[in-house]
Amino acid sequence: MQRPATTPLSDTAQATGITVTNLTKTFNTDSGLVTAVDNVSLHVPEGSFFTIVGPSGCGKTTILRMLAGLETPTSGTINVSTGSDKPVTNSMVFQGDSLFPWMNVWDNAAYGLKMRNAAKATIREQVGHYLNKTGLTKFAKAYPHQLSGGMRQRVSIARAFANDPDVFYMDEPFSALDEQNKTILQEELLRTWEESRKTVVFITHSVDEAVILGDEVMIMTARPGRVKKVIEVPFERPRSVLELRRQPEYGEIVYDIWASLKDEVVGAAL
Known part of the structure; x- marks a missing residue:
């Protein structure tokens, strides 16, 4: 229509x-x-x-x-x-993965929440949940250079959703x-x-x-x-x-x- x-x-x-x-x-x-x-x-x-x-x-x-x-x-x-x-x-997801190469998957996904001074319990819950949703839990300690392009973009998406914005x-x-x-x-x-x-x-x-x-x-x-x-x-x-x-x-x-x-x-x- x-x-x-x-x-x-x-x-x-x-x-x-x-x-x-x-x-x-x-x-x-x-x-x-x-x-x-x-x-x-x-x-x-x-x-x-x-x-x-x-x-x-x-x-x-x-x-x-x-x-x-x-x-x-x-x-x-x-x-x-x-x-x-x-x-x-709001959160923005770019064409490139825009990850910090010196941070592992967990810290990249938690970055927005940490910048907002979210409680540690909230960070654990949100990041853990969205790494699980995107199939990244077992890669939480890995660094971007150790991941495929698709996996790096999953981290970007997990980070955006974990930050719990109103708009993406x-x-x-x-x-x-x-x-x-x-x-x-x-x-x-x-x-x-x-x-x-x-x-x-x-x-x-x-x-x-x-x-x-x-x-x-x-x-x-x-x-x-x-x-x-x-x-x-x-x-x-x-x-x-x-x-x-x-x-x-x-x-x-x-x-x-x-x-x-x-x-x-x-x-x-x-």
Whole structure:
């Protein structure tokens, strides 16, 4: 099911989740001002898994960095609300594993909690739980250089979930993995997320991955990045990656998204 590319602010202003209104980002380059993101409006309901696809250079990561507070918008507004008076917290998972090479798996996974001065009992419970969920318990004393790429990315995911944020921002975390490891990590991410149902904004180049993981898929235009359309993913949860791929409806929605995206990818390459 497709909904309008932009959601009217009047419908979402009081809603919990992430509300973005008329977001624009320009960069000053040697060739002059470049607009990376142009007048983007969207709403991510609290507790949903929202995926974004688009051609290279369309501003996907720029949007994510603005949502996470790592970049300042040129114009427009971002409102993140959980319906509580407490400050909203977030964790970001990058394309690379971004682990500290001098720390073992346990200490890497515990880093965010330690920075927040969490109680030792909380750290033991949270880190132990998510290392178990990601199959890393027996590697707790190992160092990043002793792990495969897939295992290092598991540590990054365990660290993000152990920190118990309100919102997760994920920037193509599985892009460097082979197809087998990617499928395994997608399954593990879905299983881990199902437990907490925290809000997730997930960037990917893969239409397949966007459909497998997402409740909604936002398709972006070639630069300057705008919202072309938002497509609702109709599949129930919990999901199995392999079982989902067997469904005829899965192939249809992947085809529809790719058909909408193809012109943008071709345009970006010209």
